[in-house]
Structures are given as structure tokens and as C-alpha cells.
Amino acid sequence: MNMGKNGIYLDNAATTQIDKSVLTEMRLVQGRYFGNASSLHRLGVDSARHIEKSRFTIARAINADWEEVIFTSGGTESNNFALKGLAFANKRKQDHLITSKIEHPSVIEPARWLRKRGFRVTFLDIDNNGFVDPQDIRKAITKKTLLVSVMYANNEVGTIEPIEEIGRICRDRGVLFHTDACQAFLKEKIDVRMLNIDLATLNAHKIHGPKGAGALYVRKGIRIDSLLHGGVQERNMRAGTYNTESIVGFAKAVEITDNIDAIRMRELRNYCLNKIRRDIDDVVINGPEKERLCNNINISFNGVLGKDLMAGLSRKNIFISTGSACTSDNLTPSHVLTAMGISPQTALGAIRISLSKWTSHKEIDVLIDNLKKLIRRERLKKP
Numbered sequence: 027m028n029m030g031k032n033g034i035y036l037d038n039a040a041t042t043q044i045d046k047s048v049l050t051e052m053r054l055v056q057g058r059y060f061g062n063a064s065s066l067h068r069l070g071v072d073s074a075r076h077i078e079k080s081r082f083t084i085a086r087a088i089n090a091d092w093e094e095v096i097f098t099s100g101g102t103e104s105n106n107f108a109l110k111g112l113a114f115a116n117k118r119k120q121d122h123l124i125t126s127k128i129e130h131p132s133v134i135e136p137a138r139w140l141r142k143r144g145f146r147v148t149f150l151d152i153d154n155n156g157f158v159d160p161q162d163i164r165k166a167i168t169k170k171t172l173l174v175s176v177m178y179a180n181n182e183v184g185t186i187e188p189i190e191e192i193g194r195i196c197r198d199r200g201v202l203f204h205t206d207a208c209q210a211f212l213k214e215k216i217d218v219r220m221l222n223i224d225l226a227t228l229n230a231h232k233i234h235g236p237k238g239a240g241a242l243y244v245r246k247g248i249r250i251d252s253l254l255h256g257g258v259q260e261r262n263m264r265a266g267t268y269n270t271e272s273i274v275g276f277a278k279a280v281e282i283t284d285n286i287d288a289i290r291m292r293e294l295r296n297y298c299l300n301k302i303r304r305d306i307d308d309v310v311i312n313g314p315e316k317e318r319l320c321n322n323i324n325i326s327f328n329g330v331l332g333k334d335l336m337a338g339l340s341r342k343n344i345f346i347s348t349g350s351a352c353t354s355d356n357l358t359p360s361h362v363l364t365a366m367g368i369s370p371q372t373a374l375g376a377i378r379i380s381l382s383k384w385t386s387h388k389e390i391d392v393l394i395d396n397l398k399k400l401i402r403r404e405r406l407k408k409p
Contacts, residue, residue: 032343033342033343033344033345034343034344034345034389034392034393035345035382036344036345036346036379036380036381036385036389036393037345037346037347037378037380038232038321038380038381038382038385039181039182039209039232039321039322039347039378039380040347040380041231041232041237042231042232042233042234042235042382043234043382043384044234044235044236044275045234045235045278045279045282047278047282048234048235048236048275048278048279048282049275051274051275051278052236052271052272052274052275052278053271055073055076055270055271055274056271059072059073059076059270060073060270061073062267062268063076063077063259063267063268063270064257064259064267064268073268073270074268076270076273076274077097077268077270077273077274078092079277080273080274080276080277081095081097081277083277083280083281084228084241084276084277084280085243087211087212087216087280088211088216088217088218088226088228088243089216089217089218089219089220090218090219090243090245091246093246093261094243094244094245094246095241095242095243096241096242096243096244096260096261096263096264097239097240097241097260097264097268097269097273098240098241098242098264099238099239099240099269100229100230100231100237100238100239100240101130101132101206101208101227101228101229101240102132103240103253104206104227104228104229104240104241104242105130105132105133105136105175105206105227106132106136106253107242107250107253107264108173108175108204108225108227108242108244108250109123109133109136109137109140109173109175109204110136110139110140110251110253111250111251111252111253112172112173112202112204112225112248112249112250112251113140113145113172113173114251115249115250115251116172116249117145119172120170120171120172121144121145121146121170121172122145122146122147122148122168122170122171122172123137123140123145123146123147123148123171123172123173123174123175124147124148124150124163124166124167124171124173124174124175125137125147125148125149125150125174125175125176126149126150126151126152126158126176126177127149127150127151127152127361127365128152128156128177128180128182128185128361128362128365128366129175129176129177129206130177130181130206130208132206133175133177133206134149134361137149137175146170148166150162150163150166151365152365152366153366154366154367154368155183155185155313155314155366156180156183156185156313156314156362156365156366157185157187157188157314157317158176158187158188158192160188160191160192160195163176163192163195163196164195164199167195167196167199167201171199171201172201172202173201173202173203173204174192174196174201174202174203174204175203175204175205175206176189176192176203176205177205177206177207177209178205178206178207178209178210178211178214178216178226179207179209179210179213179214179319179322180209180313180362181208181209182324182360182362182363182378183312183313183318183322183324183362183363183366184209184313184314184318184319184321184322184323184324185313185314185317185318186210186214186317186318186319187205189205189221189223190220190221190222193221193222193223194222196222196224197222202224202225202248203222203223203224203225204223204224204225204226204227205223205225205226205227206226206227207226207227207228208227208228208229208232208240209232209319209322210319211228211229211232211233212233212280212283212287212288213288213291213319213320213321214288214319218243218245223243223245224244224245224248225242225243225244225245225248225250226242226243227240227241227242227243228240228241228242228243229241229276230272230275230276230279233279233280233283234279234282234283234382234383235272235275235276235278235279235280236271236272236275236276237272238269238272239269239272239273239275239276240276241276244263250263252264252265254266284383287383288320289320290383291320291321291381291382291383291385292320292321294381294385294386294387294390295320295321295322295323295381297387297390298323298379298381298390298393298394299311299323299325301390301391301394302325302394302397305394305398306327306394306397306398306401308327308328308329309325309326309327309328310325310326310327310328310368310372310375311323311324311325312324312325312326312363312366312368312372312376313366320381321380321381321382321385322378322379322380323378323379323380323381324376324377324378324379325376325377325379326368326372326373326375326376326377327375327377327397327401328371328372328375329375329404329405329408330375330400330401330404330405331374331375331404332348332374332375332376332377333348333374334400334404335377335397335400335401335404336348336377338396338400338404339393339396339397339400342396344392344393344396346377346378346379346380346393347377347378347380348360348376348377348378359373359374360373360376363376379393
């Protein structure tokens with residue numbers, strides 16, 4: 027879908043445009059089923075019915091049971107809920123957590139917060155393509171290890187981690203396994219049973235759904251404390267008035283996703299990468315060639331700052347990023363690229379291009395034509 031006067035949007039790893047059918051469904055709920063889902067009158071019951079229908083839809087998408095899905099406000103809350111809720115529910119027996127150095131800030135910062143409160147946290151190194159070595163996890167596990175948290179796919183460089191092997195190691199060693207699957211959800215097949223995933227973070231706004239809606243899958247029988255206290259919503263696991271229209275929008279976004287979308291994005295990603303390599307000199311692809319999200323391109327152009335390319339493209343109404351939207355105010359090199367061993371100069375030259383199901387070949391051509399001009403101009407400025 028060409029966005030016309032709004033320009034060319036290629037920052038879909040930060041957020042996606044809401045699908046029109048999702049908006050239509052949300053407006054219907056806002057107008058007709060506006061009752062508080064905790065109320066016992068008909069309007070409340072109707073609202074609750076829509077929430078439970080949505081819960082079934084999202085659970086089915088990851089092969090979970092409906093009661094294993096807890097609705098939240100998004101990925102950040104779900105990640106905090108997983109780490110803190112597990113840590114405090116089990117601290118008397120186990121106080122050790124394992125994660126990686128390239129997780130989303132909403133995993134890294136809660137882990138650091140827990141460490142300040144007496145928990146032990148191991149931050150694992152990764153290789154130069156962003157992969158966690160499952161054997162490093164095996165070696166790091168002790169009798170006191172409660173949880174391993176490794177993202178399904180990295181939000182900056184698109185690396186798809188060896189989730190199946192990590193899940194198998196954790197299950198064999200009796201350790202819980204959490205994965206932040208926000209970027210991978212509906213782009214990769216996620217079967218929580220087959221992959222031995224105990225907890226999984228999901229959200230809506232990366233799949234053409236609304237902001238402010240997310241979920242945490244928690245396998246039955248896991249002991250976890252609430253993060254938010256108050257009412258008895260979500261079986262007393264997450265207090266707060268239900269955001270009914272956003273939850274319904276989340277489920278609608280799941281319903282309308284077609285497997286062909288990922289295939290199209292992968293083909294277009296490869297087209298973009300090949301054209302950049304052909305048309306522009308001195309480029310570095312950050313991250314793996316194959317085990318990579320279908321819509322992700324992270325690339326550095328030597329002799330050019332990524333922020334200058336982002337600003338120049340923005341003036342042309344072409345929207346990309348230099349990394350995670352959650353760290354975009356920070357002008358230091360990306361913690362992900364740094365952990366991958368990429369030099370500060372190359373890291374500062376990186377941009378992230380992330381596609382959607384609506385991105386077209388024509389938009390990619392326009393992007394690359396403008397990139398060529400900007401890079402030539404920036405490189406000519408150098409002595």
C-alpha cells in the first residue's frame with residue numbers, strides 16, 4: 027500500500043499502520059459494546075464475551091489454551107510481568123536468571139532492576155551475527171537458575187534465535203523459558219508446545235493492530251506473581267479495566283494475517299538487499315543472511331552516519347530508523363551492534379529498514395534512489 031501524501035513508511039519494526047478492517051472492528055466495539063467487561067449487566071457481559079473470543083483467537087495462533095493468555099498493555103508490560111512476576115514468586119528457591127546482551131530494553135532493564143534487589147543475572151554474549159549459543163545457556167544453568175529469557179527474533183538486526191534448541195535445553199534442565207516474540211509473532215510459526223516455551227510476550231502494534239494491547243502467554247501450572255494490583259481482572263493476575271476495543275483489534279489483526287504476507291516480505295527484503303549491494307559501494311549487512319526476520323534489513327554505509335541518512339530520507343517523506351524506537355533518543359552506538367562486535371564507526375553508520383505487508387517494489391526503488399543520492403552527497407563532504 028503506497029501511503030501517498032504520508033510518504034513511504036519503512037519503520038515497521040517500530041510500529042505498523044493499523045489495518046482498516048481492524049479499525050472497523052474496533053469502532054464497532056467502541057460504539058456498541060462499550061460496557062465495562064467486569065460489570066454484570068448485559069453491556070458488561072457482551073464486552074466480556076468479545077474479550078474471551080479474542081483470547082481464544084490469540085491462544086490458537088500459538089497453540090496455547092485460552093486460559094494461558096493474559097492480556098496486558100503491550101510488550102513492555104508483558105516482559106516486566108514475566109521477569110519480575112517469576113522472580114518474586116520463586117525467590118526463596120531460585121534466584122538466578124539468564125538472558126542475552128541484545129534483548130529489548132524491557133527485558134534488560136527489569137533484569138538489572140532485579141539484580142539490584144539481590145537476584146543474580148547472567149548476560150550472555152552473542153556472536154557477530156547476533157546468535158545466542160545454546161551451549162552457553164547449558165553451561166550457565168545452575169541449580170539456582172529459575173529462568174532463561176531470550177528473544178525469538180531481534181528487533182534491530184532481525185536475527186532469529188535457536189529457540190527450539192534453547193527450549194529443549196531448558197525443559198531438560200527444569201528451567202523456565204521465556205521469549206519476547208513481539209517481532210516474530212505471525213512472521214514465524216510459533217508453537218509454544220513444540221518449542222517448549224513456558225512464557226511468551228506478544229503485542230498488537232507490530233502486526234497492524236492497535237498500540238496499547240499485548241499479551242503474556244503463561245503455561246498452566248507456573249507460579250507467577252501479579253505485576254499490577256487492584257481488581258480481579260485476568261483471573262486475579264492483572265488488575266485494571268479491560269481495554270476491550272484494543273483487545274478485539276489485537277485479535278482481528280491476528281485473524282486477517284495471511285501466510286503469504288511473510289513470503290512477500292521476504293522476497294521484497296531480498297530484492298532490496300540485492301539492489302543496495304549492486305547500486306551502492308562500501309556497505310555492511312549487519313546480522314545473518316538466512317536466519318533473519320522476513321521484513322528486516324540492518325545495513326551500514328561506511329563514511330556516513332545513520333542519523334544523517336534517516337534525517338535526509340525523512341525530508342523526502344521516506345521513514346526508516348537507526349535502530350530500536352525504544353532507544354532512538356540515545357546517540358551512542360546500538361547496544362545490539364556493539365555486542366555483536368561491530369565497530370562504533372560502523373554501528374553509527376547503520377540504518378534499519380523494516381517492511382510491511384503493504385510495501386511495494388516501487389517504494390523500495392524510490393528508497394534506494396534517494397539513498398544513493400544522500401550517500402554520495404555525505405561522502406563528498408568527507409576530507
